[in-house]
Amino acid sequence: MNQFTSVNDVQDIKQLLNDALALKDDPYSLQHLGKNKTIGLVFLNPSLRTRLSTQKAALNLGMNVMVMNMDKEGWALETQDGVVMNGTTVEHIREAAAVMGQYCDILGLRSFPKLVNREEDYNEDFFNKFIKYCGVPVVSLESATRHPLQSLADLVTITETWKGTGKPKVVLAWAPHIKALPQAVPNSFSEWMCKAQQEGMLDFTIAQPKGYELNEDFTPGANITHNLDEALSGADYIYVKNWSSYKEYGKVLTYPEGWMLNNDKLKGTNDAKVMHCLPVRRDLELSSEILDGPNSLVIHEAGNRLWAAQAVLKQILTGLS
Amino acid sequence: MNQFTSVNDVQDIKQLLNDALALKDDPYSLQHLGKNKTIGLVFLNPSLRTRLSTQKAALNLGMNVMVMNMDKEGWALETQDGVVMNGTTVEHIREAAAVMGQYCDILGLRSFPKLVNREEDYNEDFFNKFIKYCGVPVVSLESATRHPLQSLADLVTITETWKGTGKPKVVLAWAPHIKALPQAVPNSFSEWMCKAQQEGMLDFTIAQPKGYELNEDFTPGANITHNLDEALSGADYIYVKNWSSYKEYGKVLTYPEGWMLNNDKLKGTNDAKVMHCLPVRRDLELSSEILDGPNSLVIHEAGNRLWAAQAVLKQILTGLS
Amino acid sequence: MNQFTSVNDVQDIKQLLNDALALKDDPYSLQHLGKNKTIGLVFLNPSLRTRLSTQKAALNLGMNVMVMNMDKEGWALETQDGVVMNGTTVEHIREAAAVMGQYCDILGLRSFPKLVNREEDYNEDFFNKFIKYCGVPVVSLESATRHPLQSLADLVTITETWKGTGKPKVVLAWAPHIKALPQAVPNSFSEWMCKAQQEGMLDFTIAQPKGYELNEDFTPGANITHNLDEALSGADYIYVKNWSSYKEYGKVLTYPEGWMLNNDKLKGTNDAKVMHCLPVRRDLELSSEILDGPNSLVIHEAGNRLWAAQAVLKQILTGLS
Numbered sequence: 001m002n003q004f005t006s007v008n009d010v011q012d013i014k015q016l017l018n019d020a021l022a023l024k025d026d027p028y029s030l031q032h033l034g035k036n037k038t039i040g041l042v043f044l045n046p047s048l049r050t051r052l053s054t055q056k057a058a059l060n061l062g063m064n065v066m067v068m069n070m071d072k073e074g075w076a077l078e079t080q081d082g083v084v085m086n087g088t089t090v091e092h093i094r095e096a097a098a099v100m101g102q103y104c105d106i107l108g109l110r111s112f113p114k115l116v117n118r119e120e121d122y123n124e125d126f127f128n129k130f131i132k133y134c135g136v137p138v139v140s141l142e143s144a145t146r147h148p149l150q151s152l153a154d155l156v157t158i159t160e161t162w163k164g165t166g167k168p169k170v171v172l173a174w175a176p177h178i179k180a181l182p183q184a185v186p187n188s189f190s191e192w193m194c195k196a197q198q199e200g201m202l203d204f205t206i207a208q209p210k211g212y213e214l215n216e217d218f219t220p221g222a223n224i225t226h227n228l229d230e231a232l233s234g235a236d237y238i239y240v241k242n243w244s245s246y247k248e249y250g251k252v253l254t255y256p257e258g259w260m261l262n263n264d265k266l267k268g269t270n271d272a273k274v275m276h277c278l279p280v281r282r283d284l285e286l287s288s289e290i291l292d293g294p295n296s297l298v299i300h301e302a303g304n305r306l307w308a309a310q311a312v313l314k315q316i317l318t319g320l321s
Numbered sequence: 322m323n324q325f326t327s328v329n330d331v332q333d334i335k336q337l338l339n340d341a342l343a344l345k346d347d348p349y350s351l352q353h354l355g356k357n358k359t360i361g362l363v364f365l366n367p368s369l370r371t372r373l374s375t376q377k378a379a380l381n382l383g384m385n386v387m388v389m390n391m392d393k394e395g396w397a398l399e400t401q402d403g404v405v406m407n408g409t410t411v412e413h414i415r416e417a418a419a420v421m422g423q424y425c426d427i428l429g430l431r432s433f434p435k436l437v438n439r440e441e442d443y444n445e446d447f448f449n450k451f452i453k454y455c456g457v458p459v460v461s462l463e464s465a466t467r468h469p470l471q472s473l474a475d476l477v478t479i480t481e482t483w484k485g486t487g488k489p490k491v492v493l494a495w496a497p498h499i500k501a502l503p504q505a506v507p508n509s510f511s512e513w514m515c516k517a518q519q520e521g522m523l524d525f526t527i528a529q530p531k532g533y534e535l536n537e538d539f540t541p542g543a544n545i546t547h548n549l550d551e552a553l554s555g556a557d558y559i560y561v562k563n564w565s566s567y568k569e570y571g572k573v574l575t576y577p578e579g580w581m582l583n584n585d586k587l588k589g590t591n592d593a594k595v596m597h598c599l600p601v602r603r604d605l606e607l608s609s610e611i612l613d614g615p616n617s618l619v620i621h622e623a624g625n626r627l628w629a630a631q632a633v634l635k636q637i638l639t640g641l642s
Numbered sequence: 643m644n645q646f647t648s649v650n651d652v653q654d655i656k657q658l659l660n661d662a663l664a665l666k667d668d669p670y671s672l673q674h675l676g677k678n679k680t681i682g683l684v685f686l687n688p689s690l691r692t693r694l695s696t697q698k699a700a701l702n703l704g705m706n707v708m709v710m711n712m713d714k715e716g717w718a719l720e721t722q723d724g725v726v727m728n729g730t731t732v733e734h735i736r737e738a739a740a741v742m743g744q745y746c747d748i749l750g751l752r753s754f755p756k757l758v759n760r761e762e763d764y765n766e767d768f769f770n771k772f773i774k775y776c777g778v779p780v781v782s783l784e785s786a787t788r789h790p791l792q793s794l795a796d797l798v799t800i801t802e803t804w805k806g807t808g809k810p811k812v813v814l815a816w817a818p819h820i821k822a823l824p825q826a827v828p829n830s831f832s833e834w835m836c837k838a839q840q841e842g843m844l845d846f847t848i849a850q851p852k853g854y855e856l857n858e859d860f861t862p863g864a865n866i867t868h869n870l871d872e873a874l875s876g877a878d879y880i881y882v883k884n885w886s887s888y889k890e891y892g893k894v895l896t897y898p899e900g901w902m903l904n905n906d907k908l909k910g911t912n913d914a915k916v917m918h919c920l921p922v923r924r925d926l927e928l929s930s931e932i933l934d935g936p937n938s939l940v941i942h943e944a945g946n947r948l949w950a951a952q953a954v955l956k957q958i959l960t961g962l963s
Contacts, residue, residue: 027357028357036669036670036702038698038701040694043394046395046396047394047395048389048391048394048395048396048412048417048420048421049420051389051394052361052389052420052421052424052425053423055387056359056385056387056424056425059359060357064698064701066697066698068690068693068694069393072393072394072711073685073688073689073690073693073711073714074688074690075688075690075921081930082925082930083924083925084924084925084926085923085924085926086820090921090923091690091920091921091922091923092922092924094933094934095920095921095922095933095940095941095944096690096921098941098944099690099691099694099920099941099944099945100690102695102941102945102947102948103694103695103698103948178407278412278416278420279396279411279412279416279417280412280413280416281407281411281412282399282404282405282406282413283403283404283406284405284406284407288402288403291415291416298416299419299420299423302416302419302420302423303420303423303424305423306423306424348678364715367715367716367717368715368716369710369712369715369717369733369738369741370741372710372715373708373710373742373745373746374744374745376708377680377706377745377746380680381678390714390715393714393715499728599733599737599741600717600732600737600738601733601734601737602728602732602733603720603725603726603727603734604724604725604727605726605727609723609724612736612737619737620737620740620741620744623737623740623741623744624741624744624745627744
């Protein structure tokens with residue numbers, strides 16, 4: 001693997017899952033791979049899980065880690081070409097990315113969307129330029145439109161916990177929020193679940209209020225509905241997540257009542273396990289009774305972020321040598 | 322040891338002191354203990370000595386270290402249960418602590434008091450919830466009411482430097498300041514000195530102006546006075562520190578002149594050594610002539626922060642395996 | 643070497659260059675030197691290249707690294723003696739530096755000038771006090787008046803790339819900017835080039851508009867002109883950099899047109915290579931056509947920051963044991 005920015009960078013999804021679970025069993029067995037290799041983790045936005053799990057994953061593999069909060073320790077980067085830089089941006093991404101590539105064998109990058117201009121965000125302009133100019137393999141720590149380390153951890157969690165017969169029914173369920181959040185997590189989750197569905201691993205349904213439909217590029221083959229109860233019926237896994245509108249880009253639209261998951265709504269499911277990428281706003285996005293109850297997988301799922309990151313870094317390190 | 326939040330977590334205080342001094346003599350002898358173990362140092366407030374000494378202590382023991390300035394790199398945490406999180410807090414401590422525990426074998430935590438609601442601060446609500454939900458051993462890097470790594474380093478310093486016959490007289494002396502500071506350092510120092518006094522290691526006196534009396538839970542057996550000169554008479558060690566009022570909680574009260582220690586005030590002592598946890602405001606809390614003179618132990622004392630932290634981590638690591 | 647704050651700390655400049663190039667060939671050969679040694683990198687100002695290259699250099703040598711953004715993670719430091727600290731500064735440099743020296747074998751320090759009081763900046767008061775009180779070897783990560791790790795990397799780059807006969811002509815060319823920048827990089831570059839000129843390694847010219855003359859202490863033996871075209875004639879290396887006025891201290895003065903380097907201006911040169919310390923504001927300081935063209939060395943030069951830092955740390959570590 002020479003980059004990890006979406007499910008499309010993965011050659012064999014089942015092999016990657018196997019790698020993650022094997023590393024979970026034996027975390028320190030591959031420290032020779034990372035010896036004298038350095039990963040730079042570059043954040044343009046805050047991070048808790050992604051920062052710590054990726055850092056730990058790299059350490060488990062014997063790597064050196066350098067964390068750079070570019071927004072706080074550095075300065076503003078220019079991405080447009082052909083502009084006279086006499087404003088607030090201090091350095092062009094052409095130089096900044098290339099320089100970071102001089103000191104690191106792998107770079108991780110987090111950069112959120114601005115949620116103002118849909119085309120700009122969905123072009124992944126910043127991410128693509130960073131990849132182009134840095135000259136080393138890049139791992140997405142969440143981009144404007146995707147969060148693949150999260151989605152891989154989610155798939156690891158489903159694979160690992162599914163003890164039923166046949167294929168589990170997995171539902172991505174929109175949830176309320178007071179702020180306009182990116183579509184990166186649901187896009188990415190959907191992309192990975194659609195891929196897993198293609199490989200016969202599960203059945204995938206998305207439920208959201210009208211106006212909250214995701215970009216269709218991320219939902220090939222998904223069963224999509226505006227009826228939450230219908231979606232939840234017989235569900236084995238429910239992935240709860242808020243996102244802002246893609247159609248009316250970045251907007252928080254009005255929505256009917258009843259979209260916050262609680263124990264009552266679990267009744268029609270197959271005693272479904274409940275997932276969330278975190279951070280979660282309790283009793284706004286998801287009820288405390290679920291988070292504190294036996295159906296919640298959220299901490300287990302966060303723990304699997306470590307093995308997802310370690311599996312990805314393992315495959316990239318293998319490709320480096 | 323499975324946590325370190327106060328002197329009450331220490332089974333054998335003399336053994337802990339011995340461990341600290343043994344590690345000072347031979348800092349790198351126990352690197353097998355920390356191999357493939359990771360400590361996360363989580364700060365909700367600024368730190369210099371505690372951050373660097375604890376990080377170095379962990380490195381000396383062969384551990385990996387991840388530093389997380391939650392207030393700057395992360396987001397605001399909710400601690401109250403049963404609230405709809407539709408305000409400024411982004412994640413509940415139930416999830417945040419549990420997630421950090423997924424990636425770390427030990428967690429260090431710093432969280433200052435707000436100095437508004439005494440009961441809330443003295444309940445150590447944040448700290449106790451963090452410990453409850455993270456699921457791994459926690460080391461206090463200073464809580465609302467205690468700073469035990471500082472106090473252990475202080476006791477190491479007294480033990481190490483006392484060359485007299487009999488028991489040294491140790492005085493905690495209140496000092497002026499322009500800001501309202503927590504009681505954590507003096508509470509903790511008093512708690513440790515009272516314990517050491519019980520074990521026959523020293524005699525302990527506290528001097529403060531009226532209104533600045535500490536919570537009695539932290540001062541069992543201490544000799545307490547409002548007369549600084551009386552307290553200093555025959556003193557061997559003077560621990561200088563400001564704190565805000567416990568009784569009129571968090572207030573800076575008026576006080577009589579003469580509470581800033583200077584060379585003149587040292588005359589009645591037994592050529593006392595002067596200590597301070599730092600940072601110290603020169604010529605407001607403590608005179609420059611003392612800080613720059615032969616009686617000051619403040620740098621030596623700060624250096625011992627390293628061995629205090631290393632002894633604590635050693636005992637926790639020993640308990641992990 | 644027991645400190646690295648200017649070219650004057652270097653005993654044998656050619657040996658240092660050789661060390662840098664040898665480490666570039668074989669980066670991990672000296673890891674025994676740094677075993678159980680810790681460097682603290684202390685920043686009072688933002689940093690990208692210096693932070694990452696020095697951190698990586700230390701890791702390559704087997705050291706532990708602790709990064710402290712004192713301006714963000716810590717608090718304001720007092721440098722004046724004899725003041726009652728009842729204002730905004732929380733800790734005196736006497737204590738802060740001494741404490742950091744307790745936990746680190748080597749300290750790196752970055753502190754920019756304020757560009758208000760020339761004497762204060764050029765006294766290097768902060769840096770000199772830090773060195774005096776910390777008690778361990780200090781590496782400048784850029785001070786008020788110098789940036790020697792940058793200059794060493796620049797000389798490494800010239801030495802490494804020069805394939806001509808005889809001595810290369812090196813030109814430091816002032817460039818426009820909208821902000822008032824320090825003189826640290828041009829001072830330091832000039833100081834190193836003048837030293838290399840003395841050793842017969844190159845010929846050195848400085849071109850700047852009237853009023854932008856550097857302090858003469860940094861330019862012994864340099865050929866200095868206000869005529870950019872004359873300076874560029876026959877040049878082999880052009881080092882482009884803005885700085886504010888030394889004479890009218892910290893001011894941005896008016897200047898004639900034509901000081902931004904572009905391909906047209908390269909015509910009179912010996913197909914000169916173009917250098918810049920970065921960050922560079924494109925098409926304000928330096929034209930994009932040069933930065934993106936075959937004459938630019940800026941990324942290569944940034945890459946050499948690593949080997950410059952590693953050579954310096956190697957020599958200091960050798961002196962420690």
